[in-house]
Amino acid sequence: MYRILKKRQLTPVTALYxxxxxxxxxxARPGQFVILRVDEGGERIPVTITDFDPEAGxxxxxxxxxxxxxxxxxxxxxxxxxADFAGPLGTPVALPDRGRVALVGGGFGAAAIxxxxxxxxxxxxxxxxxxxxxxxxxxxxxxxxxGAVVDRFLPCTDDGSRGYHGLVTGLLEQEIAAVGYDLxxxxxxxxxxxxxxxxxxxxxxxxxxxxxxxMLDGTGMCxxxxxxxxxxxxxxxxDGPFFDAxxxxxxxxxxxxxxxxxxxxxxxERWHQHQGSCAxxx
Amino acid sequence: xxxxxxxxxxxxxxxPKVRATNFAEVPLGYTLEMAVHEATRCLQCQDPxxxxxxxxxxxxxxxxxxxxxxxxxxxxxxxxxxNRLPAICGRVxxxxxxxxxxxxxxxxxRQPVAIGRLERFIADWEREHGWVAADPPERRPERVAVxxxxxxxxxxxxxxxxxxxxxxxxxxxxAPGGVLTYGIPEFRLPKDxxxxxxxxxxxxxxxxxxxxxxxxxVTVDALLDxxxxxxxxxxxxxxxxxxxxxxxxxxxxxxxxxxFLTRINLMRAYRFPEYDTxxxxxxRVAVxxxxxxAMDAVRxxxxxxxxxxxxxxxxxxxxxxxxxxxxxxxxxxGVEFYWLTNxxxxxGNSEGWVKGLECVRMELxxxxxxxxxxxxxxxxxxxxxxxxxxILALGTTPNPILINATPGLETNRRGxxxxxxxxxxxxxxxxxxxxxxxxxxxxxxxxxxxxxxAARAIHRYLDEKRQAAAAD
Ligand SMILES: Cc1cc2nc3c(=O)[nH]c(=O)nc-3n(C[C@H](O)[C@H](O)[C@H](O)COP(=O)(O)OP(=O)(O)OC[C@H]3O[C@@H](n4cnc5c(N)ncnc54)[C@H](O)[C@@H]3O)c2cc1C
Ligand SMILES: Cc1cc2nc3c(=O)[nH]c(=O)nc-3n(C[C@H](O)[C@H](O)[C@H](O)COP(=O)(O)OP(=O)(O)OC[C@H]3O[C@@H](n4cnc5c(N)ncnc54)[C@H](O)[C@@H]3O)c2cc1C
Ligand code: SF4
Ligand code: SF4
Ligand code: FES
Numbered sequence: 001m002y003r004i005l006k007k008r009q010l011t012p013v014t015a016l017y018x019x020x021x022x023x024x025x026x027x028a029r030p031g032q033f034v035i036l037r038v039d040e041g042g043e044r045i046p047v048t049i050t051d052f053d054p055e056a057g058x059x060x061x062x063x064x065x066x067x068x069x070x071x072x073x074x075x076x077x078x079x080x081x082x083a084d085f086a087g088p089l090g091t092p093v094a095l096p097d098r099g100r101v102a103l104v105g106g107g108f109g110a111a112a113i114x115x116x117x118x119x120x121x122x123x124x125x126x127x128x129x130x131x132x133x134x135x136x137x138x139x140x141x142x143x144x145x146x147g148a149v150v151d152r153f154l155p156c157t158d159d160g161s162r163g164y165h166g167l168v169t170g171l172l173e174q175e176i177a178a179v180g181y182d183l184x185x186x187x188x189x190x191x192x193x194x195x196x197x198x199x200x201x202x203x204x205x206x207x208x209x210x211x212x213x214x215m216l217d218g219t220g221m222c223x224x225x226x227x228x229x230x231x232x233x234x235x236x237x238x239d240g241p242f243f244d245a246x247x248x249x250x251x252x253x254x255x256x257x258x259x260x261x262x263x264x265x266x267x268x269e270r271w272h273q274h275q276g277s278c279a280x281x282x
Numbered sequence: 283x284x285x286x287x288x289x290x291x292x293x294x295x296x297x298p299k300v301r302a303t304n305f306a307e308v309p310l311g312y313t314l315e316m317a318v319h320e321a322t323r324c325l326q327c328q329d330p331x332x333x334x335x336x337x338x339x340x341x342x343x344x345x346x347x348x349x350x351x352x353x354x355x356x357x358x359x360x361x362x363x364x365n366r367l368p369a370i371c372g373r374v375x376x377x378x379x380x381x382x383x384x385x386x387x388x389x390x391x392r393q394p395v396a397i398g399r400l401e402r403f404i405a406d407w408e409r410e411h412g413w414v415a416a417d418p419p420e421r422r423p424e425r426v427a428v429x430x431x432x433x434x435x436x437x438x439x440x441x442x443x444x445x446x447x448x449x450x451x452x453x454x455x456x457a458p459g460g461v462l463t464y465g466i467p468e469f470r471l472p473k474d475x476x477x478x479x480x481x482x483x484x485x486x487x488x489x490x491x492x493x494x495x496x497x498x499x500v501t502v503d504a505l506l507d508x509x510x511x512x513x514x515x516x517x518x519x520x521x522x523x524x525x526x527x528x529x530x531x532x533x534x535x536x537x538x539x540x541x542f543l544t545r546i547n548l549m550r551a552y553r554f555p556e557y558d559t560x561x562x563x564x565x566r567v568a569v570x571x572x573x574x575x576a577m578d579a580v581r582x583x584x585x586x587x588x589x590x591x592x593x594x595x596x597x598x599x600x601x602x603x604x605x606x607x608x609x610x611x612x613x614x615x616g617v618e619f620y621w622l623t624n625x626x627x628x629x630g631n632s633e634g635w636v637k638g639l640e641c642v643r644m645e646l647x648x649x650x651x652x653x654x655x656x657x658x659x660x661x662x663x664x665x666x667x668x669x670x671x672x673i674l675a676l677g678t679t680p681n682p683i684l685i686n687a688t689p690g691l692e693t694n695r696r697g698x699x700x701x702x703x704x705x706x707x708x709x710x711x712x713x714x715x716x717x718x719x720x721x722x723x724x725x726x727x728x729x730x731x732x733x734x735x736a737a738r739a740i741h742r743y744l745d746e747k748r749q750a751a752a753a754d
Contacts, residue, residue, distance in 0.1 A: 023499050037456060043549070043558040044456075068558060084456040086493035216549075216559075219454050219495055220681050221464075221521040222541035228532060233525060238683065252532055255634035259534040263560035270555055 432460020434717025
């Protein structure tokens with residue numbers, strides 16, 4: 001059992017959880033993730049390690065509600081426990097010792113770039129810009145935490161309520177022209193990462209994206225997470241989740257991720273119904 | 283001497299039509315009367331050949347002799363002194379190639395004694411009637427880390443605990459059993475049986491820690507140097523699935539057998555949405571391969587709603603590696619077999635879903651290095667097998683996560699850990715290994731045998747270490 005020590009609501013649909021998981025905290029590295037199960041009967045879902053503290057034995061995650069499992073998790077608060085929390089999984093991402101890096105985040109990715117930003121902040125010859133996007137200012141998550149460890153924190157909003165008015169790719173394009181980057185790393189929704197790859201490709205800027213295919217075990221045993229990179233099958237849970245974004249077959253992952261669309265919808269509807277009926281009874 | 287019946291006491295089992303739609307166990311088990319009757323068929327040979335066919339030398343003659351006399355507790359003790367998991371072996375051992383193949387009754391034109399079924403019977407009897415107590419061991423101070431809760435790890439852990447060691451089992455998944463839990467389906471090996479055996483180990487003092495992926499969460503070196511373990515046993519199996527590398531393999535609807543079976547067995551996807559993990563089983567399911575895994579996948583597909591479940595195999599029935607019983611069961615349940623058929627491409631529809639499997643017919647050519655005649659394609663024989671789910675059961679190799687994170691651990695060309703056959707000792711002192719991670723995909727009983735030999739070797743290693751320390 002893994003206890004939730006702290007919970008902070010970041011937006012109406014996103015929350016941060018600090019989990020008591022000493023073994024995971026001990027060996028976690030930037031770019032790695034965990035697989036958790038809320039309770040018996042639940043699905044195993046992958047979630048990025050947003051922060052970790054080996055001394056305190058804690059791991060921080062930020063989870064956005066999209067379907068049944070993430071809604072179920074959202075009902076858990078401080079003092080509650082999760083049945084399973086396996087990690088750290090994946091290959092820690094290789095980070096440079098010098099140069100200018102852009103970390104591009106959208107959705108939960110705006111928080112998930114934190115471990116990488118923190119690690120890069122320790123490297124004196126690296127300059128880091130965080131380019132993070134959200135629909136509107138109130139949905140920008142962990143901006144203080146990320147802002148504190150990067151050289152420039154560059155928010156983007158669809159409605160212009162904070163920072164750049166437009167998508168992260170628009171600002172990225174602009175900053176490439178203005179300052180230039182040696183490396184771009186993107187975490188967020190698949191269409192965003194794909195768009196980032198298309199922006200950097202003509203400039204020949206090395207670009208890494210954190211792939212989120214559907215996963216099951218997270219240990220290399222099932223192959224559900226296979227992603228085609230440069231024509232080769234790679235397991236995102238073992239070899240990734242970061243891959244060369246210019247080599248990833250985004251069409252294929254996107255299609256494969258829709259495999260259970262029907263079941264996902266069914267599960268969420270059932271969940272809402274169940275919640276509704278419980279509310280009337282209670 | 284009484285007349286010995288020609289045939290084994292038949293096993294009551296679920297009707298094929300009924301069982302093809304449920305996940306309950308197929309064979310129902312002997313009653314006490316049936317078991318005693320079958321046990322009396324055994325000749326109690328002076329020099330029991332059956333035991334030579336068993337990879338762990340189960341005292342077959344004695345456990346059956348005691349059973350025939352109705353002395354069940356003694357029968358169980360005799361068995362368990364050698365085989366800790368008889369409820370499992372009785373169900374999944376390829377007996378027809380092992381113990382039963384050697385039984386002398388075969389020679390006189392009779393069927394062998396049903397050793398596996400009797401083994402299963404006494405184990406089930408024990409589980410239902412309360413465990414037969416063993417003497418509590420003398421406590422020993424050393425701690426041993428066992429990595430992987432498959433049959434190799436469980437056996438090693440149990441044997442070490444019985445010797446008085448403090449044992450912790452580290453398992454990557456959230457449940458124990460390894461392939462017994464995530465691979466072999468409920469209708470062949472009910473999970474409650476595996477969990478009962480694990481509960482028994484817990485009662486002996488073995489500690490289980492789930493969600494620990496050794497090589498990521500902790501390393502072998504950290505277990506030895508920082509976390510206070512005196513020896514390590516690696517029983518991580520051979521869980522890495524192979525793919526074919528043919529076009530269309532990443533279409534939606536293409537599964538590795540490991541994924542398909544894990545969704546259904548470990549995650550209980552056949553009970554979605556009651557359980558959260560989904561699985562997609564189409565109306566026509568093609569399974570590529572013809573080993574135990576392929577049989578399990580195809581029979582599972584049938585039980586999950588497939589109207590047609592097909593095995594596609596590039597060789598013939600004679601080269602198939604599945605257990606005879608599973609093949610027979612699959613035939614009875616209506617599985618279709620496409621022998622000498624090689625898939626060359628998975629075909630997809632406009633939404634990226636599987637719609638068929640393009641195959642080519644094969645014929646047997648010259649023998650290859652393994653002595654089996656090599657299948658060669660018949661030119662112009664391509665055809666399309668319409669299907670909406672494809673499951674690849676092409677074999678597995680050891681998972682490299684732990685291996686890559688353990689410096690100095692020697693492996694061979696096939697990615698298996700190199701270990702001494704008798705002791706399981708690896709190139710690293712204090713680190714032992716056994717089961718599929720050493721042999722490549724093999725059998726439950728071989729993995730158990732390796733776990734057992736390693737437990738004895740770990741005991742010797744720790745004894746010597748203790749004596750050396752005392753001498754200092
Ligand atoms: C390496 C990795 C890191 C991730 N990090 C985070 C994170 O830090 N924060 C966060 O909020 N989300 C993260 N995700 C996504 C998260 O795993 C999914 O949102 C979650 O599984 C959805 O479960 P659900 O039951 O709520 O929704 P569902 O209804 O099951 O699915 C909704 C969406 O999530 C995707 N999805 C469903 N099941 C899985 C699965 N088992 N594995 C991966 N994706 C799935 C589906 O394609 C679908 O688009 C990450 C995914 C991966 C692979
Ligand atoms: C579908 C299927 C059907 C089969 N049917 C039969 C049959 O009928 N009869 C028979 O005799 N054999 C059968 N086999 C083969 C048999 O199951 C295996 O040979 C046997 O399970 C091997 O045992 P093991 O303990 O070596 O490994 P496994 O059973 O593979 O167990 C290894 C365990 O280690 C864990 N692990 C892996 N890596 C790590 C890590 N880094 N850290 C922590 N834990 C880790 C895994 O999660 C797993 O639980 C079948 C195999 C399959 C796949
Ligand atoms: S363990 Fe397997 S091979 Fe050995 S006697 Fe029992 S059934 Fe036969
Ligand atoms: S060989 Fe057959 S008859 Fe002889 S002891 Fe073994 S089981 Fe009994
Ligand atoms: S999630 Fe199973 S291999 Fe990656």
